[in-house]
Amino acid sequence: xxxxxxxxxxxxxxxxxxxxxxxxxxxxxxxxxxxxxxxxxxxxxxxxxxxxxxxxxxxxxxxxxxxxxxxxxxxxxxxxxxxxxxxxxxxxxxxxxxxxxxxxxxxxxxxxxxxxxxxxxxxxxxxxxxxxxxxxxxxxxxxxxxxxxxxxxxxxxxxxxxxxxxxxxxxxxxxxxxxxxxxxxxxxxxxxxxxxxxxxxxxxxxxxxxxxxxxxxxxxxxxxxxxxxxxxxxxxxxxxxxxxxxxxxxxxxxxxxxxxxxxxxxxxxxxxxxxxxxxxxxx
Ligand SMILES: NC(=O)c1ccc[n+]([C@@H]2O[C@H](COP(=O)([O-])OP(=O)(O)OC[C@H]3O[C@@H](n4cnc5c(N)ncnc54)[C@H](OP(=O)(O)O)[C@@H]3O)[C@@H](O)[C@H]2O)c1
Numbered sequence: 291x292x293x294x295x296x297x298x299x300x301x302x303x304x305x306x307x308x309x310x311x312x313x314x315x316x317x318x319x320x321x322x323x324x325x326x327x328x329x330x331x332x333x334x335x336x337x338x339x340x341x342x343x344x345x346x347x348x349x350x351x352x353x354x355x356x357x358x359x360x361x362x363x364x365x366x367x368x369x370x371x372x373x374x375x376x377x378x379x380x381x382x383x384x385x386x387x388x389x390x391x392x393x394x395x396x397x398x399x400x401x402x403x404x405x406x407x408x409x410x411x412x413x414x415x416x417x418x419x420x421x422x423x424x425x426x427x428x429x430x431x432x433x434x435x436x437x438x439x440x441x442x443x444x445x446x447x448x449x450x451x452x453x454x455x456x457x458x459x460x461x462x463x464x465x466x467x468x469x470x471x472x473x474x475x476x477x478x479x480x481x482x483x484x485x486x487x488x489x490x491x492x493x494x495x496x497x498x499x500x501x502x503x504x505x506x507x508x509x510x511x512x513x514x515x516x517x518x519x520x521x522x523x524x525x526x527x528x529x530x531x532x533x534x535x536x537x538x539x540x541x542x543x544x545x546x547x548x549x550x551x552x553x554x555x556x557x558x559x560x561x562x563x564x565x566x567x568x569x570x571x572x573x
Contacts, residue, residue, distance in 0.1 A: 306336030308531030313347025413444035
């Protein structure tokens with residue numbers, strides 16, 4: 291495991307907290323706040339949310355969770371691609387800041403490539419909110435190498451510091467070109483859905499059997515093995531979402547677990563890298 295920096299001097303542990311599916315149900319609001327706070331107390335300081343999650347509901351949960359911890363927490367939010375016009379980006383971020391009850395976020399991302407607005411316009415607006423101090427850094431999500439190059443060109447001197455992409459044992463397409471490019475250009479990879487797809491593997495699937503054997507060998511769980519594998523490389527932070535204390539206390543074990551190179555190879559063979567590159571969707 292190594293720390294991530296998002297292009298600054300501050301180092302963050304390479305596990306953060308996702309918020310997809312939280313903020314929908316007022317009866318569990320307090321519980322969701324407490325789980326995020328417990329995560330922060332265990333060094334899961336990077337909290338990933340988005341204007342789109344629960345139509346702003348996830349940002350409201352994050353607002354309450356970060357109140358006592360704002361200076362220690364790295365808050366990430368996103369603009370949805372149908373709002374990626376110049377005016378849309380600016381108003382989306384201002385609405386997010388109002389819901390998050392903070393003067394700025396630490397990182398602001400374009401959620402997906404936009405089928406509605408030119409990237410030049412979106413990145414121009416991202417530059418504006420950066421210059422106004424509404425965000426400390428700019429990034430993107432679900433971008434391939436070609437789009438990353440364009441985004442950086444349109445941002446000019448402002449560094450593009452993050453690309454949030456799906457990456458897990460079950461989804462390794464980003465290894466073909468996106469991860470190497472990001473590592474070469476100091477762009478932090480935020481690995482989303484780092485464990486979700488494992489939950490759909492049947493118990494007798496050979497992949498699951500390898501995971502189960504390794505979990506037994508390291509006296510841990512399959513999910514911890516999977517998270518440890520994701521954060522084995524530098525410049526990658528995984529952002530699992532959990533609403534359960536039991537899962538949270540499992541997930542943080544990935545900070546201290548070290549897989550042997552033989553066992554990493556076993557995983558490599560059981561969950562082979564696809565030949566195709568990360569596919570791009572415009573939303
Ligand atoms: N940029 C994008 O386009 C994009 C897309 C998808 C997601 N994301 C972000 O990435 C975050 C993570 O991705 P995700 O939520 O899709 O998937 P994930 O974090 O890989 O998986 C979440 C699921 O795994 C369960 N889980 C968590 N820890 C577990 C453990 N130790 N053992 C067993 N199950 C466990 C959770 O259930 P419990 O709550 O019951 O623990 C939940 O059902 C999101 O929350 C969101 O912030 C971004």
